Amino acid sequence: MAEAVLHDVDPIDRRPPLILGEPDFHGITEAVARPIEWKPPLGWWIVLGISLSMLALLGVAVAWLFWEGIGVWGNQIPVAWAWDITNFVFWVGIGHAGTLISAVLFLVRQRWRTSINRAAEAMTLFAVACALLFPTIHTGRPWLDYWMMPVPNQMAMWPQFRSPLMWDVFAVSIYGTVSLIFWYVGLIPDLATMRDRAKTPKQAQLYGIFALGWRGSHRQWHHYERAYLLLAGLATPLVLSVHSVVSFDFATSQLPGWHTTIFPPYFVAGAIFSGLAMVITLMSISRVAFKMEHIINLLHFDRMARLILATGSIVGYAYATEFFVAWYSGNLYEFFAFRNRAMGPYAWAYWTMVSCNVVVPQIFWFRKLRVHIPTLFIASIFINIGMWFERFVIIVTSLHRDFMPANWDYFRPTIWDISTLIGSFGLFFTLFTLFVRFLPMVAIAEVKGVLPQAHAIPHETSPSVPYRQEEGARA
Amino acid sequence: MSAATTTAGSGPLWGVLGEFDSPAALYRAAERVRDAGFERWDTHSPFPVHGLERAMGLKRSRVPIVVLALGLAGAAAGMGLQWWVSTRAYPLVVSGKPFFSWPAFVPIMFECGVLGGAAGAVLGFLGLSRLPQHHHPLFESKRFERVTDDRFFISIEAADPRFDKSGTIQLLERAGAVAVELVEGA
Numbered sequence: 001m002a003e004a005v006l007h008d009v010d011p012i013d014r015r016p017p018l019i020l021g022e023p024d025f026h027g028i029t030e031a032v033a034r035p036i037e038w039k040p041p042l043g044w045w046i047v048l049g050i051s052l053s054m055l056a057l058l059g060v061a062v063a064w065l066f067w068e069g070i071g072v073w074g075n076q077i078p079v080a081w082a083w084d085i086t087n088f089v090f091w092v093g094i095g096h097a098g099t100l101i102s103a104v105l106f107l108v109r110q111r112w113r114t115s116i117n118r119a120a121e122a123m124t125l126f127a128v129a130c131a132l133l134f135p136t137i138h139t140g141r142p143w144l145d146y147w148m149m150p151v152p153n154q155m156a157m158w159p160q161f162r163s164p165l166m167w168d169v170f171a172v173s174i175y176g177t178v179s180l181i182f183w184y185v186g187l188i189p190d191l192a193t194m195r196d197r198a199k200t201p202k203q204a205q206l207y208g209i210f211a212l213g214w215r216g217s218h219r220q221w222h223h224y225e226r227a228y229l230l231l232a233g234l235a236t237p238l239v240l241s242v243h244s245v246v247s248f249d250f251a252t253s254q255l256p257g258w259h260t261t262i263f264p265p266y267f268v269a270g271a272i273f274s275g276l277a278m279v280i281t282l283m284s285i286s287r288v289a290f291k292m293e294h295i296i297n298l299l300h301f302d303r304m305a306r307l308i309l310a311t312g313s314i315v316g317y318a319y320a321t322e323f324f325v326a327w328y329s330g331n332l333y334e335f336f337a338f339r340n341r342a343m344g345p346y347a348w349a350y351w352t353m354v355s356c357n358v359v360v361p362q363i364f365w366f367r368k369l370r371v372h373i374p375t376l377f378i379a380s381i382f383i384n385i386g387m388w389f390e391r392f393v394i395i396v397t398s399l400h401r402d403f404m405p406a407n408w409d410y411f412r413p414t415i416w417d418i419s420t421l422i423g424s425f426g427l428f429f430t431l432f433t434l435f436v437r438f439l440p441m442v443a444i445a446e447v448k449g450v451l452p453q454a455h456a457i458p459h460e461t462s463p464s465v466p467y468r469q470e471e472g473a474r475a
Numbered sequence: 476m477s478a479a480t481t482t483a484g485s486g487p488l489w490g491v492l493g494e495f496d497s498p499a500a501l502y503r504a505a506e507r508v509r510d511a512g513f514e515r516w517d518t519h520s521p522f523p524v525h526g527l528e529r530a531m532g533l534k535r536s537r538v539p540i541v542v543l544a545l546g547l548a549g550a551a552a553g554m555g556l557q558w559w560v561s562t563r564a565y566p567l568v569v570s571g572k573p574f575f576s577w578p579a580f581v582p583i584m585f586e587c588g589v590l591g592g593a594a595g596a597v598l599g600f601l602g603l604s605r606l607p608q609h610h611h612p613l614f615e616s617k618r619f620e621r622v623t624d625d626r627f628f629i630s631i632e633a634a635d636p637r638f639d640k641s642g643t644i645q646l647l648e649r650a651g652a653v654a655v656e657l658v659e660g661a
Binding site: 024029157166170177185196212238448454 | 497498505517518519520521522523524525527528531533536538539542546553556557560561564565567569570572576579580582583585586587589590592593594596597599600601603604606607608609610611613614619620621622623624625630
């Protein structure tokens with residue numbers, strides 16, 4: 001199959017077909033609607049069961065945290081930010097690939113994105129939900145979290161807008177909101193498909209309410225496409241800004257190891273890198289479980305693996321630059337922080353990070369490995385682990401040995417740190433498992449639009465209007 | 476009137492619905508309906524057929540204006556909020572900076588601008604395409620259920636000044652419709 005994907009090219013545009021097996025429009029609808037309309041396979045129940053148990057663990061961990069306080073975690077001075085903020089940055093980063101696939105690849109006309117953008121956007125939403133959990137519970141008194149919002153209150157106090165932590169509140173919550181809007185707008189035509197296929201009135205009603213009465217009218221499509229393009233145009237700078245702002249949490253502080261201008265691009269590249277790995281993890285399972293191998297095929301994995309190679313190499317380059325600058329700047333504290341990373345008590349974490357993030361993606365120079373699903377899956381798990389460790393290394397190794405040797409300490413997680421991390425995966429997988437069961441996990445309308453039979457009309461019938469006027473054609 | 480014409484729904488005549496089996500057929504038929512001078516008509520397809528706005532003679536979408544307006548409003552609101560909080564509501568000296576230290580306010584201004592723009596995109600799209608509209612006479616047609624699957628339609632409203640029941644049906648048939656249906660309802 002690998003050979004067929006990469007060598008059967010379209011004679012006209014010399015690109016491999018995006019969807020295999022030459023399905024018709026109806027075939028796409030059937031393939032995507034099947035997992036929603038049929039009884040779910042046993043495997044789905046098993047995954048849901050495991051995810052829900054992990055989610056229950058999150059409930060317990062968070063309840064105990066609220067009852068007892070932050071002391072149940074391993075956080076201590078000087079390591080006041082530990083797993084909680086590591087997890088926060090990890091989850092926000094995961095979300096970034098969804099927006100990259102849905103918005104950035106849309107703007108640069110990478111049509112292969114249509115097979116995976118819906119699931120990747122859903123992944124973004126769920127990852128952002130997991131991310132928001134951590135700063136919320138990290139505050140210690142979460143019932144006072146409304147202090148972060150600019151709301152009038154009886155204390156007549158207002159947020160301090162010069163703090164990057166406030167920028168973060170706005171950046172991440174707006175990112176979540178805009179991702180939701182983008183995802184929902186993309187879903188409207190597909191919800192209408194589910195409404196029109198519904199077997200029971202209840203289904204038709206439920207999907208119908210959210211389909212808003214979509215009629216596939218071109219007067220609607222006309223505005224829809226414009227709105228979608230603009231949303232993509234807005235989401236692209238947004239996604240770059242969000243992880244930049246997250247990196248400002250660190251970069252604007254005075255701490256050696258954090259106080260560096262390389263952070264924004266380095267964080268954004270790392271975020272996309274980790275998110276793509278998560279997309280591969282999720283897609284390599286769901287495509288088989290729901291029989292969508294022809295829609296989400298090896299071509300898509302090949303493209304994602306290339307992006308992983310590119311972003312992984314940027315991340316590796318950033319690691320090297322950090323080290324170089326720490327040495328070249330002549331700043332003793334900075335150089336100590338980096339030497340301590342690579343050779344201090346957390347060297348094991350540092351080298352785990354380097355092997356997972358820099359060494360592992362290099363296998364994707366080889367085409368055979370880019371289209372070999374088991375390899376991709378295993379590599380994606382390693383990258384997920386590596387990117388979690390990256391945040392751990394940045395946060396914990398910089399904090400645990402600060403300016404005063406008397407303060408030095410070694411951070412160890414407690415069982416509650418571990419439960420909360422596992423629990424956040426529970427939240428993520430529960431939401432994703434429910435998503436693939438109840439909503440079309442592939443953008444039906446978009447995939448139909450990239451089938452060969454969807455095109456070729458304007459060429460044969462209307463050669464008179466120049467291309468530039470296509471959008472501004474007058475009545 | 477053709478014998479094959481069926482009727483969907485009940486009540487006053489809303490219009491006619493022509494069914495087509497491919498994007499190409501829809502495109503060509505749309506050009507003919509446009510050239511016949513109709514105004515209250517529409518095409519329906521499972522996915523946006525490229526270039527159809529040209530075949531229909533649609534004007535450029537006005538969504539971008541809404542996005543620009545709400546985006547700028549969002550950015551202004553973001554900066555305004557920070558200005559008001561930092562200079563009026565709760566003036567506080569932070570690291571010796573002036574109360575209105577605007578460069579520090581740029582990130583939140585930007586995020587608020589994006590939020591406004593995104594709201595503009597979705598509201599502009601919904602407003603201009605008159606959604607949500609859960610009830611529509613076209614939903615009476617059983618055929619029309621396939622519009623979100625694999626069929627292509629042209630609907631012409633009886634309210635159009637050029638509408639003439641048998642003439643419009645004939646137009647759609649000659650334009651290549653595989654089926655024509657009268658739609659009743661309001």
